[in-house]
Amino acid sequence: MTAVAQNITPPLKMPAGLSPRMEWLREYYFNGAERAWNNESTSWTTGTPWDVQFNEMTFYIVPETYMLMQTLLSSYRQSARPVALPPDFWAKSLAERRAWFIKEVMVKYLPAEILPGDLIAGGRFNIQASMCLTETEQAEFNRLTAGKNGARSAMNWFHNHGYGNAGATCGHLVPGYDRVLSIGWKGIYEELENFYRDLSDADRKGPKGAQLRAMMTAATLPRDLAGKYAKICERLSAGEKNSAHTTERKAELAQMAQNLKKVPWNPPETFWEAVQALWLTHMLVMSDENYPGPGVSFGRIDQYLLPFWEHSIASGMSREFGKEILKCFWIHANTAYDAMIRNGNQGITSGFGQLITLSGLGKRHGTLLDMTNDLTFAILEVIDEMSPILEPKPNIRMHRDSPDTLLDKMTDMVASSQGAPFLINFDERSMAGMMREAAMAEIGHLINKDNVHDYCPVGCLENTMAGNDRSGTVDCNLNLLKAVELAITGGKDLLPFVDPMTLKKEKIRQDGPSTGDAAAFQRWDAFWSAYRQQTAYIIRKCVDLYETSESVRARFLPTPYLSCLVKGCAEKARDVTRGAAEISFVTLEAVTFATTVDSLLAIKYLVFDEKRCTMRQLRQALEDNWEGHNVLQALAKNKAPKYGRDDDAADEMAKQVMDLWTEETWKHCTLSTGRRFRPGMLSWNYWAGDGYIMAASADGRKKGQFLSNAICPSNGADINGPTANANSVGKALGGKDFENGDWETYLNSLPNGASHTMTFNPAIIKDPAHREKFKAFLKGYAVNGGTCLQVNILDPDMLKDAQKHPQDYRHLLVRITGYNAYFTSVGRELQDEVIARLSHEQF
Amino acid sequence: MTPSSTAEFATIFEIMRMSTEDGPGIRTTVFFKGCSLHCAWCHNPESISPNPQLQWVGNRCIGCRTCLSVCRENALALTESGMEIDRTRCTGCGDCADACPGTALEIMGKTWDLDDLTAEVLKDQAYFETSKGGITVSGGEPALQSEFAGQFLKALRQRGIHTALDTCGCCRREALDQVLPYSALVLFDMKLMDPVLHKKFTGHDNRRILENLHYVADYMRSHVHPSEMWIRTPLIPRATATRENIGAIGQFIGAHLRNVVSRWELCAFNNLCRDKYLRLGQRWEFEKEELLTLDFVDEMADAAKSSGVDPDMVVPTGSTRLE
Ligand code: SF4
């Protein structure tokens, strides 16, 4: 999942250097709801009275939708159009029913069009299809989700009490697109046939046979859909008049028809064919899962498309035309946002993140080398020329020896991005995390020093392998801070939950282990030990919650098409939703890391080390939301040590918290699907929303204020600048070990990676000399920092916010006149001047 | 806490990490407290006194009055207009700052020992390496604590870290001898050529400064280190920023520092430090001054470029007025 409430109106930066074709397509796309053509979700039913099209569990990790679940479910049901079923439909297994149904909708029911000038076929893909359940199955599904003790109520309890959220969610993997490009769907189909042939008679009659038959049906979907589009292209081509300016288009359409007759069933040869095959294959994953663009990521696109690019360039394709093909691909990816176009609420449900990975280390002739190539640059140019545009989102992999040319291009893009965030993944630290995963789960045959460089991020920054890995990277989101609250109270909520609708106050219960009233603790160790036990408890609680939806998905929601693209599923004749991927983890994403660390540091400082207050006083202050305790709150905020300042003592606490929760996480597996839990840190937007749910915290934060985001230091805590901030993050992940690193000297407790956002002053990129320093900072980050950095450039709005909330921006350095000052400590007049300068891009 | 200029301890008022304006690459700039000059336009008023000084940052104060009760000298009063610090009474003991929950009260000037300071600045070694940056000792005037500064720079050179000395040039010859051998780059301030104006604006004439400048240049000609010198001239309206003064500095560089100076920075006046004066309870004569116009800075740069130096060497820095 990526950001919420994305704004799709193009901001100030205007696209440059687009052909008339692309200008038209791009503008058409941004017409949004006014377009005649769109990719709005349509709903399809088996026609039974019990039929349901909307799988609410996919949205369990999106708290904004909790109130809408029933509405969405009914509206899809009401608008669902019936699909005529074959007589033996209900006699088939669920997987076969579903595979057939999706294929039928995509090939026979959903309209197909080619937009004017478009070079890629594959338009509508957003569908909500019947779950294809029998009456009994549907009743069971409903009971297990929306029933009294079902998954939904468990999820609500967890969220309402400030623990976080969890749910079996779609996407968030890199499907094996490279296989489609090398053997075509035909090759995949033949493999399936072979596996089917090898089954025993008994297995063929059982679930294994059913699964493989379902996958074979699914494997022919891209072939048949491509055939349908090929006919459309032929018709359009014949219909074009023979005027001078349409002759070219006629030829393009004829070529598209040729392409579609060949791919993706057969492997592509040209770049155009390869991109066409990639797009159709990709969009059907979203159809199969009934969810637009949920972190279904492309992986190392500049590596696996490179042979086709080089082949076509060598056989006469112009570089510009190659980019034109890519630009059409870009437009297609963005139509994921059309899903709920008329509701205008793309923001709420858009867990988009069709991520592409660019550059990074790779092996050539046994040596680890940088893999940046001409296609990497062509893709970056495409993004630059098309932007502002949201999808597919790039995450550029860099490392200590990334080439200057790449860093120059990245810096240019950061400079012109006008506040749009920019993602950079760091290879050394990331690979260390993947190697740790291999060691912890004993899967060295799947991830090892010979292939770990082929890892790629999904969604935003969640590191996985490609084509054989589904690690549920956004499925579990746990507020570590809850364990601090429970350690203070001895296992109970600090404040009673009040139902926002009924205003009914719940009675406080003993939820966690009774570790005793912390007021009785004489020493810090005693508190830490209570915190340990509560941490183990909240993790188990999260694991248990996840099981409630994971087990239902495994039973009722197969995705046979996606299973064809994930290694392990055909081999085991088992669906990817049943944990069949070769690498099949569930990621537990910790939220509120810095708030947790800072709260522990504050408790240690205030109660035990400096004895500025008693535990009882502190607890009272938290119950009172710090009202009437402003001196104690100021001490907690300003005097207690904080993570993020490169203060070794404080960062050691961060390391201990990290070790504790990650070790605890590795202990668990899902019962229904046998997927092991692995740790990560991504906090999507929960750090904002859950700030209103969680009680005040010992770091001085009031209820209602934001929690900390992913691995970032708390708001305003990083008062020693970007290098100190980055160093703290690196240390929290484990730092370095010169003898026993996970990868070379690097340690990393988080295989999934950790999201780190830093905001820079535009002065750092104002001229060539400063840009060199910025590039050097990034290289230094590769040595000392974390796995992924999101670079933001300071904008005037942020400074205006800083004027309103100076306490949140103590760290904000402005470096406007070749002179540094903390923004909030200069007078109003000068602040206004700084804002004016930023608005005029005059630093 | 007393200021110290021994080999083991120094009084430092700020350590600025990821500094991008004090020499090549990414640097950590260590600001030594105490200055031999007292420039009317000084951007770091807290750097002038060698003693720790108390400052009060109003927007951090929560009005709890804790400070009033801990001060043994009765030097503080919280009034309608903010905190009043009786500087004749305040000894800079720091008790109030320690107790202040808002960190509104702060002591500018902390004592650092050599090992701690070295360890602190080495935290960014990775960034120095990737950027060809390093450490800049600045101030104040670091040569006033030359024994410590020399040992500090030496310790860094031994670790292969690039070092820069930022000096106003007003110091004893022996002090220079202690720091020059361990400085790879010297950032030398040249403010005014006219000795009378120099005295008027900085409290000292420039005889010793120019002698020291010759001395450093000679030293560089006969030693491997320092290997580079940059001249820095603040462009201060009605003081240093005149065609005559810039021309005269340029002539001096052209005549005496050929092949020694590789860059001449003209640093445009800025007014961001206005609040620093307020916090220290001081008045500043440039308080109402606006930033320079771009035309004016260009004019000064022209004067510099046509003064007989290599024009490529002249680099104007800092911001100009919004038009
Ligand atoms: S520094 Fe010491 S003497 Fe000065 S005001 Fe504070 S407590 Fe009083």
Ligand code: SF4
């Ligand atoms: S102790 Fe600090 S916060 Fe309290 S009144 Fe004094 S200066 Fe203000």
